[in-house]
Amino acid sequence: MEKPPVLMFDEVTRLFAGPPEVTALRDCSVSIHAGDLVTVCGPSGSGKSTWLSLAGLMDRPTSGKVTVNGVDTTDLGEDDRTAVRGQWIGLVFQSFHLMPRRTVRENIELAGVYRGMRPGERRRRALELADRVGLGPRASSLANTLSGGEMQRTAIARALMGAPLVILCDEPTGNLDSANGHQVMTVLADLNTAGTTVVIITHDPRIAAAGRRRLSVLDGVLTEQ
């Protein structure tokens, strides 16, 4: 039996009542499959962040349905949506959202706290992931001593903590210079090569070009290039 798409949008529309009323996403249908490296590109205000928040189950569509790993999330309660997000989706944010006074390892471990992982198991996994994103030697460094690129790689490792089906990255290089941005993109490409499904939201066409599948959003309409 064929495995279902990791993420599927089926005629998803998201209206913001306003005033003024804004249609941030209109009749969006798309499927993300295991192993994809997808970039979603669009200018500011085009609707790409709305797409990401719906994909990450942080928002609900006005109409249509979002399916994660074959589970229709339309009628799920908040706790179930949290469970789906926590277990199957990894999130990477433009602002990193690291705890500045915690070490790299402790920041990565945080994602395991709500999964009920034992402390020893969390620690082992966090060190393993720090190594994987090239931060093994800095695992004991405080987050506020890291460079921007290192911070984002820590955030990527944190997103991988629960072995999610897909990683959704919101402008992962948005706060980085080109050298650090390149480093981060290399890590994401390597992860994808190793089998992780990666979705990158960006407004930068050069980043978007790195995707094996390239989607673009303009005025709330998603198209595949």
Added chain:
Amino acid sequence: MRAASTVSGLPRSRMTFRDLFGEVVAGIVQRPARAILTALGTVLGVAVLISVLGLTTSASAQIGKRFDPAVANEVSVTSDTDHIRAWSYTFRPDAEERVAALRGVVHAGIGWMVEGAKSLSNLPPSGGPRANFSPVMAATPGLLREAGVSLSAGAAYSTWAEDHQQRLVLLGPQVARVLGISRVVPGMTVWVADEPFLVQGIIANTERHAEMLTAVVIPASTARALFHAPPSTGYSLWAVVDPGASGVVAAQLANAANPDHASSYQVRTPPDPRSVRNQVSQDLNSLLLLLAGVSLVVGMIGIANTTIVSVVERTGEIGLRRALGARPRHIQAQFLAEATLLGLLGGLVGSSIGVVSVVVVCLAKQWTTVMDDRVAILGPLLGLLVGGIAGLYPAWRASRVEPLEALRPT
């Protein structure tokens, strides 16, 4: 066992108590300045409360010390003004001895203020016009003992002097000063209402009957002989009794003074000093506890306010936790536990400061420190309660933060 979500095979997000505690401690330790500011309100409130409780109990004990010896043990019986107007109709001649013989009575004596101030001079009537006037008090030797009279010079007159109507006088300190007398020499005479009296002594102080300090005191029998019947008011028999005996003695006092007229005497017992002390203490307690309560409420508002600010500042962090799989109840528990733990810590520190303050004040005042042991537990418990209550609303607000907040740039 993990609670399963309604999504087949998917475990619900969960957080162990150990992890919750770890996150709470990290949240406090990693923001020490904020933690101190948050707990400060509780520290002050609890410190004030503990100080108030400690100082109140210590002060009450002190008040008790001051009250007890002065008033606790005197009862008196006074002739009823409507019915008895002359000595011969009032107390039995041996009333003082009968009262002194009652169980519980330490000293007993009879006395009254002789009507009208009398002229007073250290010169004979031929020496010139009288410029000084003084109240004259008639007192039996028993009353001198009952009053706790102490002398700066001379000696108190004896029972023999009382029995023989001797013209002896004790000068109150103010009277002695007016007359320019500071010591007693044999044969020293003063004239009271132009009657010569030998100065027997100078009063330094009294434990009771402060009116003696501004009067001249003469034997009761002498006063009766010279100035006729005692006045219709103020003619009294007093008794000092053992602690706790005032009620028993008072019940027998009128009969002992004169059983034939017992029903027409007014027996007075002092207000129970314990009730006076308790009343004073209660008034003090109420006022100061109100102050401490206000401090605690201020502390509670402080914690609530700082925690709400903290929730606003940590919106990104909360959004991240929610994005990582935290359920609203996990966030609520974390913030509530943080506020409660800060309240507990504030209570502990406040209690310590309060106890130290009480000890220091008592040392400075040379009081005995009196504190209930339970106060040491009360402070931290109150802090815990204050922190918990103060944390309810901010924790609820934190639990309402959507994971979407993590998407917003910081």
